[in-house]
Amino acid sequence: MEAKKLITNQKTNPTQNYTFAYPPDELTLDSGEKLGQITLAYETYGELNAKKSNVILILHALTGDTHASGPDGWWENLIGPGKGIDTDKYSVVCSNVIGGCKGSTGPSSTNPKTGKPYGSSFPLISIGNMVEAQKHLVEHLGIEKLLSVVGGSMGGMQVLQWMVSYPDKIRSAIPIATTLKHTPQQIAFNEVGRQAVMADPDWRNGDYYNHAPPVKGLAVARMIGHITYMSDTSMTEKFGRKTCADKGPFKFAADFEVEGYLRYRGDNFVKRFDANSYLYLTKAIDNFNILNGHPLGSVFRGLKAKVLVLAFKSDWLYPAYQSQEIVKACKLAGVDASYCEITSTYGHDSFLLETEQETQLIGSFLKAVANGNGSGSHT
């Protein structure tokens, strides 16, 4: 009953927190270091049913937060009453990640041992650690088994991690626009972003919390990120070679609209995101390798959950072949997996924007899982 109360009081308190791993029961991280206490931020939507069997865990991307549904929610077109992830039917939990800066324990949090922000003393965290923290949250909410775990990009990596770390805790999984591991190209883009942050003198080796934060470096990192989230087509459609109206006297002003847009995106981002979190989270996704030296066919062996893998045609940051590798790993392990490559021109951003197609596929997939429709006798 406590869980039901926890999950339904969201109208008065949209973002909730769960704090756990108090010393001496800290979480042991993949790095070998310990972290505790840990606060994890989350939001919930929809009512928990009597059997507690209708819970869907939503996992966000690199710079996302817990606010997935409702006004200004990053997936508001997909999650809500009557939508693809229908909050009239399902109880949705959107969890933040450790290492982030959106209400969960991260480098900008106060270290209880010193009373000061962790800064660069914050330990390296992994996708596995993020997911372990989420498992604590799910248990705290009294959920034995999730109907589904759903996420795109870094959220998709967390979905894959759930499939490997806690296969018995999920009935289905929907990894979207993601990968089993980063390629050198994906690591390279992140490294340029990190270098931009660390090259900013205001970064001060990560201990800038009593000073002005490294906004210039972080803004450049975000600009690079944005380029990789779009596609040649979507940029041409959005900006063409249109120029800005108020060109200043400065030679290197933002002449083109695309320049103005990137600057605007960069400047806005620094208001809502912590530079150190950007470093820690991009490291976590670069280090992520669900195969961990094991053969492709063994990583999902024994998984009983149904899997729906989605990719987007114009996504060059997480190209479709990476999603096909995920399906291949599922097939080789005998896991019941479906795959669709959705036609879209938005690039990697498609998973946030192409919600009509996602609504159809995810909506009907979840319905089939909830109704227990399978692909046959011994899946």
Next chain:
Amino acid sequence: MTKQTHIIEHKVISSWISSGASVLNLGCGGGELLNLLIKNKQVHAQGVELSEQAIHNCVAAGLSVYQQDIDTGLTEYGGKSVDYVILNQTLQQVKKPDFVIKEALRVGKKVIVGFPNFCYITGRIQIFFGGKVPVSPSLPYEWYDTPNLHFLSIADFKEYCKKRNITIEKVAIISKNHAVRVLPNLFGEVGLFLLSK
């Protein structure tokens, strides 16, 4: 293809498949055949399909379906990892039928192939007397707007199997709503073959 021929085709395929088997349907469309096989034979069903809309229908039906061009092979499947691979009304539309059959026989313990017989009597009449490429219920497309890339007859396919050392375990030749026993290459509208290698 008339609906009746379709129903018979599916019935024949279903009768060839043992209960509880694993089935991989290449070019599964909206999953009609797979749904029937799950219902009648409790198979473990998987589909491969290229069309996005067909994928949507399969997912809605709770089927396991993979969007892929089967001309690129079936690399995600190990050798003899599936009891039956089905290529029904698919073969004539792939770019590399020889390769696709080879892959199907690698992955499947048995392979079921079904295709429209290009040398069906109405087709022959249209070519011989009309001087035109046949358009019929089993070959319903005009030459300028057809997904069919290859035109083969029952005799062609038998010859192909012989050439490739493929064993034909069962054959069913269907026309409209009945099985054809006399002059199958003339009176058969659709040929169904159960193969192994």
